[in-house]
Amino acid sequence: MTAGRVAPSLLLCRSCRQFVWPEEKVCSHCQSDLAKAERDYLSALDMARAAAERLEAALNADHLPQPDRQTGARAAMGQRASGSFS
Numbered sequence: 001m002t003a004g005r006v007a008p009s010l011l012l013c014r015s016c017r018q019f020v021w022p023e024e025k026v027c028s029h030c031q032s033d034l035a036k037a038e039r040d041y042l043s044a045l046d047m048a049r050a051a052a053e054r055l056e057a058a059l060n061a062d063h064l065p066q067p068d069r070q071t072g073a074r075a076a077m078g079q080r081a082s083g084s085f086s
């Protein structure tokens with residue numbers, strides 16, 4: 001098992017992507033404000049998620065009736081065939 005290889009209590013600095021201790025307020029690697037970096041990260045994530053949802057909604061709403069070429073061709077051939085018989 002991989003338990004113990006990475007302490008589960010470690011957090012990821014959103015600024016430099018290094019692991020930091022949860023009690024740290026300032027990243028020991030890049031000295032950025034961890035809470036602010038987390039907020040910025042989450043708001044960016046929210047924006048990305050909202051954009052993805054809007055895109056998905058737009059795609060789902062855009063069910064344009066696809067012209068059925070096969071049926072259309074068959075209907076045209078049928079018409080032509082019946083026309084040639086008469």
Ligand SMILES: [Zn+2]
Pocket residue numbers: 013014015016017018027028029030031032
């Ligand atoms: Zn950092």
